[in-house]
């Protein structure tokens with residue numbers, strides 16, 4: 747599972763929407779040339795794929811969080827409870843971000859939608 751992927755997602759609301767992101771450097775690719783604006787390569791990840799990978803990344807997180815919540819209900823040892831709570835606090839924002847990025851990349855081309863303040867400059 748990668749949590750690094752969001753650092754590659756650069757969105758400029760002023761520019762034409764990119765067709766995808768370079769698999770090597772994370773640079774943007776635009777139609778019709780589909781050549782990376784940074785490294786000039788053509789290996790790219792379409793936004794749909796990117797969205798799918800965020801959804802895939804969210805799945806084990808969601809599962810782990812529900813396991814942790816269950817463990818928290820069962821736990822009696824204060825130290826164990828503290829550890830579980832800390833893990834939940836760490837994973838929850840990751841899951842939120844994966845969901846937000848999946849939504850964002852899915853609706854990138856719907857006008858107005860992708861202007862999520864968190865991911866625009």
Ligand SMILES: [Zn+2]
Nearest residue numbers: 768771782785
């Ligand atoms: Zn590139």
